[in-house]
Amino acid sequence: MTTKEYRPGTAFPGVIGRTADESTPAWPEPVRAATGTPNVLFVALDDTGFGQLGCYGGPMATPNMDSLAANGLLYNNMHTTALCSPSRSCIVTGRNHHANAMALVTEFSTGYPGYNGRIPFENGFISEILVAQGFNTYMIGKWHLVPSEYESAAGPYDRWPLGRGFDRFYGFLGGDTSQWHPDLVYDNHQIEPPATPEEGYHLTPDLVDKAISFIADAKQVAPDKPFFLYFCPGATHAPHHVPREWADHYRGQFDEGWDAYREAAFARQKERGVAPPHARLSRHDPDVPEWDSLSPDARRLAARMMEVYAGFLSHTDHHIGRLLDFLKESGEFDNTLIMLVSDNGASPEGGVTGTTNESQFFNNAPEPIEDSLRSIDEIGGPTTFNHYPWGWTWAGNTPFRRWKRETYRGGASDPFLVHWPSGIKARGEIRTQYAHIIDMVPTVLDVIGVEPPATIKGVAQSPMHGLSFAHTFDDASAPTRHRTQYFEMMGHRAIDHDGWRAVCPWPGPSFKEAGKPFGSPITSRTLSDLDAEGWELYHIDEDFAETEDLADGERAKLTEMVSLWYTEAGKYGVLPIDGSGVQRLMQERPQIFAARSSYTFRPGTETMPAAVAPRVLNRPFTITADAEIPAGGAEGVFLCQGTNVGGFTFYMKDHKLHYAHNYLRRALYTVSSAEKVPTGRHELRVEFEPAGEPDVAEGKGVPGRAQLYIDRRLVGEAGIPVTTAVMFNPGGMTCGANPGSAVTPDYAPPFRFTGLLHTVIVDLSGNLITDADSELRMHLSRQ
Structure with a gap:
């Protein structure tokens, strides 16, 4: 007997009698995609320039991405917004970034409609559209499309991936993360990485493993159900983290410098037709020093930073290849429409000399080259948060001028590959038609024969701003439909x-x-x-x-x-x-909680993202732990924020209290108690009192004095000559442990507190303890 079905919202076609034996059943029709509907895979690379992939003339080995170009289409006139969150909002909505309220990254949101970082629900995501068409929808990797202040366990969750049409999510919510110790979220909750760097863990293969498992989980139940996978590795955004052998493969290959890179890449671009025959190479950028003007040490450091980046890109390509191999083995590859794009041009966040710690860029505190050289053998490993210098940024965007954040073509013209064997006859051809990432969603809908919905979840939808370029798939001479496109990024403007x-x-x-x-x-x-x-x-x-x-x-x-x-x-x-x-x-933003000066933490809770954590920088604060110390003592972290590249930690070790401030991986300032913490329940406190003004322009936070107390008795103090000026990055705050990499080398993570920790209270009111007798004794002991 054939099951009778009907479309929900239409009249019931069965028969309803007084009893079942005189009735005929019918069922609401499940949502099913049309037979033969292709899978859709978006791959969004991060900070990968026009001249870096092998198929775009770059010297790095990217055979798997090159194979997409060789057996599909390479576009040389695709455009982005020049920055990540804005571009990613365009990729998933088909609308322009200011209309998505995403003028800049979410951390820089301001109180204007085009700038507040809250993508309107009337701008539906492709995931919301396709899930209603019978697709499984998966988001893997970097999200960066939720206001930073919404990234905590308090939500709201309606702008997280599962709130915007994705069935599954595995990745990170913010703009970047360590590839060795990532800030991972699985569906709607934080998790720790499944292994450590010492055990061979790296984020990119983990993301690919999850992408494969999500697809396989569903295909074994419903093999004909198509999927939409939005795959966004952290690569090649800083930190450029990669196993050393991948970087070492490029030893010596960049010793001739960035000008030589550009000349060779440009020649390959013209030879392959990526750049037209009449193209001229843009000028030497005035902000980039001549390679020969650098000292031998500076050239050695810069070359190594580029070797690490190159290894990172090749490592990423290798693991994208694993995903492609799975699609081939499972029979899904030929009928998967793949679009691979970078969200903007190569990034300048390493500064003119590069850095072993990208946080220095955000804190206006570039490190001296001597400091970088001392860490040259660590670059790319778990102890660094590295980024290459401007010269490689400029070279990575060959033949264009400038870079990410700027709307010259170096920031806004990016690699774009399309591959779909079952739907595109052309192979290995170049397309020159003008396109923008707002065109990706309309093109997918055009291909699968779906009109943009009038409503999603009851919300009336705004018109798409992009236009389908599917007409160019098999017609190299097809006219450009996208004729006008504006750009704006931090006041840098352009229009095509x-x-x-x-x-x-x-x-x-x-x-x-x-x-x-x-x-x-x-x-x-x-x-x-x-x-x-x-x-x-x-x-x-x-x-x-x-x-x-x-x-x-x-x-x-x-x-x-x-x-x-x-x-x-x-x-x-x-x-x-x-x-x-x-x-x-540094602008204050509305929070989901009322303003307060006291925060209570408990062990075992999720790490609090920096955007909602108490802001302890450049102000007085106290951290008070209510802890029970068992016989035999205890050790572990009461509260910490940040990682080995910058942060603070308040902890107990060797029966004593300790506080450490890690200034951008450059200096470690510590204070320890002069006496042991006795057994029993105690109030254990650290106070920081500023002793001057910050100099943010010079990368220096307030100097001050840290004091340690046991039951309100002063037991240790020390001056801290400089603190972090603007932010810790990564900057999560954790109670009862130090997950990821340790703020101080004095302990190994996660260094969970082994006693009984009731609460930890952070107070920002400025009410500090005054214990004159203890202070006098402490000062006398130091004479």
């Missing part, structure tokens, strides 16, 4: 229209020429001056890499383009224009 490109760089074409640093604010007067004199004009159809500014000779065209930029800006919520950096990072 019919082969022309206008760019208004901020703070200037380079930092050296501008005389201003990245993140400089824009005033209304500044904006007027920029609109009058700051725009550049390029005929991209004739000048692929923005080498000849035509603004002086084509004033009418420039005026047209600037006017068009403002039209698009008004349409998509771009205003107000804001060039500021650190000011936005």
